[in-house]
Amino acid sequence: MITKGKRIVALLLIFMMLPGLLSGCWDSREIDKLFIVTGIAIDATDDPDQVDVTMQIGKERKGEAGLGEAQTGGSSTIVLNTVNDTIMGAIREFNRNSNRKLLLQHNPIRLFGIEVAEHGVKKHIDLFLRDQQARLEVPVAIVEGRAADVLTGTLDQDPLSGMFVAGLLEDLSKVSVELQVRMLDFVSRLLQETVAPMMPIIAVVGEEDKKEIKTVGMGIFKGDKLVGRLDNDQSLGYIWAMGDVSQFNVKVQEGIDKAILHVSKLKTKREVTISDDGVVKVKLSMEGGASIAEMEGFGNMTPQNLIPHLKDLAQEEMKQTVTEAFQISQGLNADMLAISATLEQRHPKKWEKIKDRWDEIYPTIELTVDANLKILGTGQIIQSLEMEEAMK
């Protein structure tokens, strides 16, 4: 016979087990009720108040060991698209119209269409800073054309193009930290009004079936609007000026003779001086070690002469590129090298005085570049086939 006391205890036990069994707990979400977002793209629409949001959902990664089932075709991504007032509104709409919730935490990349960038990105960033699921170390990029194209295309290399782009930028960041702009870096520069934020630009090229995604340079912003760009070679100038670059190539050309030098590490020191009447001078000194990667021509030189000659050529080349990039930024009146930040840090009092006139001062800044490359090695062979025998 079940006494009253035992019944009550049994009821209590059941009540305690219910939360676990029914998983009626508030925050619990089973994985199969989630959409894993692998890319977000923001585009402009005809109505300036609305924004076009595209999200790429990953279904599976290529090359998984599963249980022996082959991929029978069909894409491994789902692309969701909607037009809404705000990004949060778009997310709510996606959630409402499907049986799964969006999981934003694994999102590796945020893309902005070039039109959005030109009109100003500030109003679209707020969600990514405020939302608890959004992360700050996610890189951002501009897409030439419509950002959604990157997410809708399928690539051979990786069915999830969002992750592919993220991987692409990750590799670039190993060359220089400045090439991969994280949300945090972008916002940090944005907060400081005189510094120009930068963002890499990528483009989708190719035919329908054989699409490819490439980087085509860096975009220069003034405030939150895109005002200009550097192509791939000029971006090199930008990162050399910022410093701390590793594993890149310098191409020198003299007539028909070409040589590629591989620089393993480059450090840049900058000296910013400001005189009392507001004349700013910047001196950049770059130092690095290089080795010869590939050569063509230079048939009339010996290895002993070649090395200093190449060194001069390379240094000249580097100075040229940096100056060129800087002049572009001066033309746009965008402080891409964060010179004003350095000024504020090192000479705060003088900065206070000139900070309101920064827009007038920036185009007048004198830049002197000094490059010092040591050629440390020549690879496996000392002289190329076209050169004279050194011994003769």
Added chain:
Amino acid sequence: MLFGYLIRKLRFLTSYRNIQHQSGNSANEETKVEKQNEIKIQKSLHENLKNLKNILCDSQDLNVHSIRFGSESQFSAAIVFFDGMIDNPTLTDGILRPLMLWGMGKKEDPDDTDLLNILEQEVVCASTVTKEEALSELAAGCLCGETVLLVDGCMGGLVINTKGWEKRSVTEPASETVVRGPREGFTENLRTNTSLIRRKIRNGQLKLEQLKVGEKTQTTVCLMYLEGVANPKIVEEVQYRISQLDVESILESGYIEEYIEDAPFSPFSTVDYSEKPDVVAARILEGRIAIVVDGTPFVLTVPMLFIESFQTAEDYYVRPMYASLLRIIRFIAYFITVFAPAVYIALNSFHHELIPTTLLFTFAKAREGTPFPVFVEALIMIFAFEILREAGVRLPRPVGQAISIVGALIMGDAAVSAGIVGAPMVITIAITAVAGFLVPSQTDSGSMLRVVMMIPAAVLGLYGVAFGFLGMLVHLASLESFGVPYFDSFSNTRDMQDTLIRAPLWAMTRRPKGIARGDMTRGHFFIPPLRPFASDKHQEDDAQEGGES
């Protein structure tokens, strides 16, 4: 009203302990009263035998053999014993022969008291001969396998030690196997066990006290400890707790453990046990008290610290660095066995960002086909594993192979293919289960705790696990084993020599502080070798042979 019942029960339980301390002495008086009412021994042999048979309920294996001895066979006597419990050669050679061949030295007949004394001290050839004057003592002697000699006309009898029965020989213990170290294990015989311990500690300080516990089983319980090293307060507490036991039977040391432990409602045991004499000897040397119980090879040691579950005997016989590594692995294994299912549930249900993206896709695919929430899956798998484990202990050997194959197949492939559970869950539970066996004395507490941890994990994710962990820590912090805090070695920085790592033996020169009192030093500190093999000696040899080759 709903909680009134529970609250009343809880209040009763917490206050009961206070009450019983005050009324502990009433039990003793009852037994004294009983003794006074029993039948007295008498001079007549016939009467005594009749009374003795009554006490022993006239069992059919009670043998009574009447003999007559003396130079003119003037004395009649009887030997009483239980068949099967005595050693026949001792009986014939030690008792019957000297008795029957005894010729009187003196001319007069000795009177009654003298007769027994003479028999006890001069005639009977046995290792232990005691004169008893109470029938209950004689009966108890019979029940222990001793022979009782009753002489007509004497008010008393002799209890002679002739114990001999079938015993298991000393073999390797089944529950604690080692790769390196002695392979002796205790047996069910008390004397063998105490002798095994004595052979490890050949020091006069090793003291042994004997008690009889259990009204119907009359089990002998021995306390062994090092006098001057063990804490006298703890010794006294153990003696008190065991001697005050008013129970009917003690069949195994586990009974004693339940009766004397400090925290009966905790999943963690505060009394440790072992089947190997070197382990028990090491613990005695640290200042603990060993409780040897007749009839079981498991010897208890008190007080117990949490860290002891992670120390095995082998730790001290292999090199310190490897032993330290194993120790750390054991801690991690215990952590895994208690928290792995909970953490898996928490990660899968709440914290998806912790899982690397590629793995997340795999999990998602695995979860697609399974119907149950993660919590229920985990419960099913744990339940299945416990069934398998218990079955593995109980199944008869011929069927063992077949069942284990079926078990592995069922648990592994078929369950996943049928879509009942997901593959990652099987792996998690498999690791959990196997890790549980690394810490043998905490396997049971681990099994219970892992289910308890799963509930807050299912409700609140990693925060629930964190608070479950904190709750467990709070509980462990409040446990005491005979006055020594359970977690002593972690909070006391001086005793860290044997917790996470096993310091080399030459560095452990002091006993753990909480347990022992008295002589605390174990030896002097030095770094081996004591004296480097004098290199100049070698060089002389080298010089003679023309340099080192």
Added chain:
Amino acid sequence: MRLDKSQISGTRFMFTITFFLQSSALLTAFLSSVAQQDSWIPVVLSTISCMPLVYLFRTLMVMFPEKTLLEMMDEVFGPVIGKIFGVWYLWFFLTLAALNLKDLGDFAKATVMTETPHVVLVLLCALVVVWAVRHGLKVVTRYSALFTFIEFGIVAVTFVLVAHQMDFNNLLPAFQLPPIKYLQGTHLMTMIPVGELVVMLMLTPCVKLSRTAATKYWFIGVTMGMLTLFAILVRDIMILGNTLPMFTLPGLVTMRLVNLGEALSRIEILFAVGLTMLLFFKVAVLCYASTIALAQLFKTKSYKNFALIIGVLVVVYGPIIYSSTVEQSTSARDVIPFFWGVFEVWIPLLMFIIAKIRKLPKKTAENPREQEPQPPPRRRVKEEHMK
């Protein structure tokens, strides 16, 4: 009369002070909104400025070795005023405990459990806290050394993991803010993390320390705690730079940025859980102090029954203090330092002065150790000095 008969050693007391200060690691937002990128300067300054305050606490502890704070006030101010102050301090401890518990709940809600009701998170913590308090001080502080080292470990590990993202230039320019900001920051730091150490005066009877030992443990404990806070702030500034004042939980943001490859990214929840456990201990100590205070006000023999009452009070009281987090941080920045200055500085100072004037403690009443009634012989094994 001592309510809690457990005894803890000086080192354990020191570690308790340290982790009490370290628990504020996640809650540095109110400081960074004042001093922004120069937040490390107020930390250094407040370490110096809090020394006299710590010395005051230590002196009070040494002057009245057997009395908790409430008993001290009874003796110094007389029974009536002492009781009034006692009630006031009880309210102070309860508020501290409730605020910290609410912070715990808010933190959990903000990071992970966005949809769970606040009460559930807080209730679970309160249950474990009540259980710990019932077992007494030795259980509450048993893990202080261990968790202090765990916290050091967390700080060191996060330092190393984000080292490649740190930019020393973010600390510049230094000393550019108007001096009033530094003063405000220092005042804030002295009152809020360090001033709460007045709670330690409730633990006095359980810690037996000589004069020099007391000084040593107090100062080393406070220094270690402030050092941790300093390290955390410097790390945050170096990584977040000028975005620092923007975030509500800068410490968490730094931990989110740990990104060493696929497997070692997004692991901030592990650190967050560790820091939650530290906050749990702080709440446990505060609840313990409140329980003892309540028990002493009502002059009861046992404080265990009050533990559950305090637990419930703290759970319920927390959410109703402020109406929003914005109000809470504004209040923390502007109002609280002055308000708590009364409890943490002015009343103890007053107590000290009056005690000196009245020449307390009286020399005749001094007994080195209270004679406790002889426990029944069976209990002797349970009483010993705890480490």
